[in-house]
Amino acid sequence: MVSDAPAIRTSHLTKVYGNEVIAVNDLTFEVPAGVIFGFLGPNGAGKTTTLRLLLGLQRPTAGHAQVLGHDCGPDATRVRRLIGYLPTNPKLPGHLKPFEYLDLVGQLYRIPADVRRPRIAALLRAVGLLAIADQRIGTLSTGETTRLGIAASLVGDPPLLLWDEPTAGLDPAARRFALDLIRELGEERTIVVATHILADIDQVCTHVGVLHEGRMIFCGSMTEMKRRLRGDSFFLELGASEDARQRLQTLLLDLEGITLQWLDGHRLRVTISQEKSRAAGLAEVLRRVDQAGAVLQSIQSGLGATEDAYLQLLQEDELHGFKRFQDAPRPTDPRSGAHLA
Amino acid sequence: MRQDRPIPVLALTWLELRTLFRSWLVRVWLIAAILLSFVTVLSGWRVLPLPVMIASLAFPFLVFPWFVVIVILGTNAVVASRMDSVADGILSRPITRLEFLVAAWLARTITVLAVFVLAVVPAALVAGLADRPVESDPVATYGVVMASLVVGLVLLGILSLGFVAGVILRNSWLALLVVLFIWYPANLLFTTFRLEELSPVSLNQALPTLLRKTWQTSTTETEIRPKDLIVLQQQADQFIQSLTGRQRRPAREPDFFEHDLEYQDIRPWRVVFSYAIPVVVFLGLSYVCFYFRDL
Numbered sequence: 001m002v003s004d005a006p007a008i009r010t011s012h013l014t015k016v017y018g019n020e021v022i023a024v025n026d027l028t029f030e031v032p033a034g035v036i037f038g039f040l041g042p043n044g045a046g047k048t049t050t051l052r053l054l055l056g057l058q059r060p061t062a063g064h065a066q067v068l069g070h071d072c073g074p075d076a077t078r079v080r081r082l083i084g085y086l087p088t089n090p091k092l093p094g095h096l097k098p099f100e101y102l103d104l105v106g107q108l109y110r111i112p113a114d115v116r117r118p119r120i121a122a123l124l125r126a127v128g129l130l131a132i133a134d135q136r137i138g139t140l141s142t143g144e145t146t147r148l149g150i151a152a153s154l155v156g157d158p159p160l161l162l163w164d165e166p167t168a169g170l171d172p173a174a175r176r177f178a179l180d181l182i183r184e185l186g187e188e189r190t191i192v193v194a195t196h197i198l199a200d201i202d203q204v205c206t207h208v209g210v211l212h213e214g215r216m217i218f219c220g221s222m223t224e225m226k227r228r229l230r231g232d233s234f235f236l237e238l239g240a241s242e243d244a245r246q247r248l249q250t251l252l253l254d255l256e257g258i259t260l261q262w263l264d265g266h267r268l269r270v271t272i273s274q275e276k277s278r279a280a281g282l283a284e285v286l287r288r289v290d291q292a293g294a295v296l297q298s299i300q301s302g303l304g305a306t307e308d309a310y311l312q313l314l315q316e317d318e319l320h321g322f323k324r325f326q327d328a329p330r331p332t333d334p335r336s337g338a339h340l341a
Numbered sequence: 342m343r344q345d346r347p348i349p350v351l352a353l354t355w356l357e358l359r360t361l362f363r364s365w366l367v368r369v370w371l372i373a374a375i376l377l378s379f380v381t382v383l384s385g386w387r388v389l390p391l392p393v394m395i396a397s398l399a400f401p402f403l404v405f406p407w408f409v410v411i412v413i414l415g416t417n418a419v420v421a422s423r424m425d426s427v428a429d430g431i432l433s434r435p436i437t438r439l440e441f442l443v444a445a446w447l448a449r450t451i452t453v454l455a456v457f458v459l460a461v462v463p464a465a466l467v468a469g470l471a472d473r474p475v476e477s478d479p480v481a482t483y484g485v486v487m488a489s490l491v492v493g494l495v496l497l498g499i500l501s502l503g504f505v506a507g508v509i510l511r512n513s514w515l516a517l518l519v520v521l522f523i524w525y526p527a528n529l530l531f532t533t534f535r536l537e538e539l540s541p542v543s544l545n546q547a548l549p550t551l552l553r554k555t556w557q558t559s560t561t562e563t564e565i566r567p568k569d570l571i572v573l574q575q576q577a578d579q580f581i582q583s584l585t586g587r588q589r590r591p592a593r594e595p596d597f598f599e600h601d602l603e604y605q606d607i608r609p610w611r612v613v614f615s616y617a618i619p620v621v622v623f624l625g626l627s628y629v630c631f632y633f634r635d636l
Contacts, residue, residue: 081435107352107435
């Protein structure tokens with residue numbers, strides 16, 4: 001059923017350039033409808049290639065992809081009608097003016113003129129380009145071109161937005177604008193934001209997919225990602241004399257289900273096991289801190305450490321090495337069902 | 342109330358047309374073509390009968406130098422240098438690659454025909470309507486219609502050849518070089534193997550004959566007048582000479598493929614058949630190449 005379909009579904013999606021470069025490697029994932037999905041990965045991880053495969057600008061070497069239940073491909077105009085695409089540093093026809101370009105995009109979406117023109121005027125105002133609407137696109141700055149690209153992605157009022165590095169090359173104010181817009185638009189449509197900037201993902205995304213060397217190494221909610229890695233850790237920053245520290249160490253020895261690790265003289269990592277309540281565990285630790293006469297300066301939840309989580313994911317993926325190959329599905333004999341060599 | 346939905350191909354064609362007419366290439370070409378037509382009319386004012394004059398006006402488009410401009414226009418439609426903006430700005434929207442190709446080709450076709458009409462028709466009208474000191478040699482309406490059809494088709498064929506070369510080779514200048522290296526030698530082969538309806542040079546020589554044809558004489562084969570050939574040859578020599586600055590070569594013995602000037606069969610249906618099919622094939626080939634390309 002198309003209406004119940006996830007916003008994006010890929011199955012063993014693979015893209016190899018010239019039998020040499022594996023840009024996307026056996027990618028299978030789903031993006032639920034109605035979420036803000038962060039597509040995270042270092043440069044060259046395959047984020048842009050994946051988006052272009054979804055748009056049908058490139059053809060997969062193997063596997064297939066669907067958007068809202070429709071198959072993707074070079075002539076899948078029905079799919080592209082559902083997508084608003086913002087490329088990285090968009091290259092738009094430089095001789096046109098912003099209104100002319102948006103009008104063209106509106107015509108490609110087959111929007112009648114009496115609907116299209118007021119919408120374009122509203123979009124130009126919304127992205128702050130009304131004042132320079134009479135300039136040619138070729139004369140616009142990077143930030144202004146990106147804003148125009150954002151407006152172009154919204155002309156067709158599509159239910160799915162694919163934005164590739166929307167904050168690339170933007171000044172802080174423009175970046176703030178883009179992130180606020182993503183949050184606002186995410187209330188009524190699905191947004192996929194491809195980026196390598198962790199702070200962007202952290203601020204706006206509800207779900208995340210981490211891509212590394214063309215493979216999806218994690219796909220789930222933001223909370224899941226942080227929890228899975230840093231689990232139930234807290235970081236306590238303490239002001240304590242040597243005596244107080246000695247007393248605290250003694251007091252903490254008999255705590256069950258809680259692991260403690262001094263990171264330096266003042267920072268203590270508290271990891272609470274899955275069986276124990278996080279609140280109760282933390283309360284016990286704080287009571288002993290008080291008993292030892294140490295001063296609590298700050299508490300930081302491990303859930304905030306997106307960067308740690310991301311880096312740990314990449315590190316784990318590097319370490320898996322040959323295991324990845326062993327885990328990969330192998331061809332089977334159709335008669336006996338046995339794996340083929 | 343029913344709302345009219347825009348047609349993407351027409352929107353894109355309009356965009357391409359605006360892009361083309363804003364480019365220096367088309368602007369300079371248009372001005373130069375009009376000037377050259379003016380010079381051609383002036384230089385042949387007292388010499389050339391009307392059919393030969395019209396053939397002389399068409400010569401730069403069918404043979405040289407506007408032939409080269411038409412090929413360039415074809416080759417720069419779908420080249421690597423503009424693919425980023427095409428992919429980001431247009432093909433990521435709900436439009437098929439076929440629609441984009443058709444729009445790019447259609448816009449170039451309109452441009453080439455528009456320049457041809459603007460450069461040739463006013464000059465031909467002036468030459469035809471003015472009282473010139475040459476023997477009366479009128480053109481027939483049927484001949485004008487058929488000649489327009491033939492020349493239009495040949496221009497489309499040349500444009501489409503450049504178009505497919507640009508799509509396959511992805512580089513405008515490389516595509517131009519390849520077309521030139523293939524096309525001019527191929528013209529010799531067309532003559533040798535009596536496929537002259539494929540040769541713009543031969544077609545240009547046959548234009549005066551075609552222009553004189555009436556509906557009644559259209560089914561009979563009319564010989565190309567040797568006098569036309571001589572006058573056209575002189576006109577072409579003079580033109581090339583003025584471009585290159587070289588002296589006219591002394592008369593020489595004709596090559597073996599030039600001995601027999603009996604070719605007369607520039608019948609319109611043969612030309613239509615010979616050019617319409619390649620145009621369709623070139624467009625089909627362009628689509629197949631473009632469809633399987635990663636952007």
